[in-house]
């Protein structure tokens with residue numbers, strides 16, 4: 001491998017299942033070294049991870065990167081959104097983090113919306129109507145179920161903030177990830193004191209919101225990471241905002257990400273405020289917006305169906321008219337936190353491969369259903385859908401998205417777009433460039449384009465009908481909140 005042409009930077013993606021690190025050449029965008037280490041997440045309705053495990057995974061991923069990581073001049077951390085990290089007076093976790101896909105706070109979400117002026121108030125004030133994923137609902141859940149944990153808390157952080165703080169010793173965050181808390185007012189770009197007071201959270205416990213292009217801090221020397229003391233640390237951001245940077249996204253370019261979560265989003269110049277709650281009105285990591293819809297059931301749900309059937313994840317077969325709503329973890333889009341998976345239309349001649357295809361169809365239907373709401377009205381309907389995340393590698397995922405969207409589908413060759421986006425932030429600190437422009441210079445979105453095929457309206461209509469007819473079943477447990 002030839003020597004790097006420019007300085008090196010490190011970009012990190014601390015996602016639900018693992019932490020990945022890339023060492024990237026700032027001049028060319030070439031990935032010089034990479035590493036990855038897994039996390040564990042509890043199962044059941046509660047989803048928790050120990051933040052210290054994220055740190056250990058970061059150390060391991062950097063060890064795998066070897067010598068190039070030692071040479072990095074700047075680093076930035078992107079990570080799973082929304083997770084509630086509570087720290088004590090020594091900076092140690094009070095308890096495991098409550099993750100974005102933990103649905104136990106669904107009753108608190110419903111109550112908060114009711115108590116503070118309804119869905120319209122929340123959408124106008126924070127950009128989003130909070131579901132169980134939002135940090136504010138997790139804090140309310142903790143206050144109700146573990147008041148001793150709340151009393152012991154001296155700092156509240158998001159997952160990416162936790163790792164940044166362990167690098168720098170400073171409590172910082174950025175507008176992209178702050179916009180997924182439910183206590184950041186998108187209208188004023190400040191913490192919302194009324195909402196914070198309502199849930200009894202002292203604003204002094206929250207991190208400082210660092211601007212894009214501003215240095216969050218420098219690496220302190222009290223740990224054994226491969227960075228030198230004084231290495232620059234950028235503000236980082238939530239994983240979807242980081243991937244948007246990593247793709248060098250321009251307004252109107254739609255993205256679908258297939259990972260633990262499924263997401264659809266686009267950059268917009270207009271601040272979103274959807275009172276239906278389908279679209280979360282996130283900020284991006286620069287100064288624009290990132291309207292986004294997110295599902296809880298994506299690659300893990302489909303892989304689970306394949307495992308139950310004893311099939312390889314690519315062993316799909318067409319036809320059969322069977323419908324599978326893969327809401328194994330409850331669901332967020334549509335907002336059905338208590339739902340479970342539902343199978344309809346099973347016949348003697350239905351094959352395992354058709355059942356598996358139905359799981360893919362169900363997962364992609366929810367995302368496409370939200371895509372039109374995410375895109376601005378003037379967005380070009382024939383623009384290619386950029387397909388990213390671990391699932392984008394799979395042929396069955398690619399073909400399902402192509403058939404159900406009717407759009408051209410572009411699959412970037414670059415695999416780790418969240419970590420690349422973080423690397424672009426770090427590079428921007430060194431060169432003074434806009435991180436999205438850095439990613440465009442690196443050509444990160446380049447990849448094969450699958451030509452559009454006629455949209456499979458019949459399947460889309462069948463899934464929509466089953467979902468509508470099954471609404472009382474899917475929504476039932478909500479009555480018992």
Ligand SMILES: Nc1ncnc2c1ncn2[C@@H]1O[C@H](COP(=O)(O)OP(=O)(O)O)[C@@H](O)[C@H]1O
Nearest residue numbers: 015016017018259260299300389390391393394
């Ligand atoms: N070649 C592949 N084909 C289909 N799915 C894949 C492939 N490789 C990985 N995946 C899926 O990608 C998921 C991990 O994606 P990733 O975007 O890394 O998730 P996360 O960011 O949520 O941790 C796994 O759950 C797995 O099902």
Ligand SMILES: O=C(CO)[C@@H](O)[C@H](O)COP(=O)(O)O
Nearest residue numbers: 015016080081100259260261
């Ligand atoms: O909750 C959201 C977005 O609102 C998720 O997209 C999380 O940010 C987790 O992402 P992955 O681990 O699936 O990448």
